[in-house]
Amino acid sequence: MKKLLSLSLLCLALGISNAQAQTGTTNPALFNDTVDWCQFGCAGAQLASPQAWTSTLGNTGVVGLVGTLQGFYNLQQDVTWGGNFADNMGVVYNGAAYGNTPTDIAAQLDEGVYGVGAYIEADWYGPFSATISLYDGSDLLIGSYSTTGYSAYDPGTALFIGAYISNPDVWAVQFDATGIGPYEPDFAIGTMGLMTTAPIPEPSTLLLMGPSLLGLFGYARRRVGRK
Secondary structure, X not given: OOOOXXXXXXXXXXXXXXXXXXXXXXXXXXXXXXXXXXXXXXXXXXXXXXXXXXXXXXXXXXXXXXXXXXXXXXXXXXXXXXXXXXXXXXXXXXXXXXXXXXXXXXXXXXXXXXXXXXXXXXXXXXXXXXXXXXXXXXXXXXXXXXXXXXXXXXXOOOEEEEEEEOOOOEEEEEEEEEOOOOOOOOEEEEEEEEEOOOOOOOOOEEOEOOOOOXXXXXXXXXXXXXX
């Protein structure tokens, strides 16, 4: 079982992409397990980063912010978050609009899976670009997939971004969404999907290959209380 991150940081090394075949997708139905962020309470509170989570099927890991020691905000659609997520969906927000250092959101798993994805939305209404990056058990970048979305108050229409490979060797994931607001990257992720069984191939965009750096685990922000 993979080690948990320390409370204050996640050290993922600058690595060379490996040779696995990777695919990006916007289809949440490909992921058979889910992580509901309301397990943290969805009280609109700021939580220390990282926090341990448990999925519907019992998989475990931690979530937090990259590159800062700040905590993230645990919000809820239509309660403390007014955006595209499904009604009452729990949200992990990097807190940029609350004064946090704008940074990405990352999750680490205690057991390798085939793929990971999540609903995602920029805090500021308007177009945004989203990127997901997968890492293997040695903290080396497998690849990244990018696509675009539109942030608005329109519950149930949030972009889902995911990526998967042919082997259960995804141990960590990093999310980024950059929009048109003044605090970019200012975003949140909703329910996270895990692919714990071998993927069924679908026409999709190959992940971009290349090195990347996941820095210190920190804390991120999103649009709180905006409707």
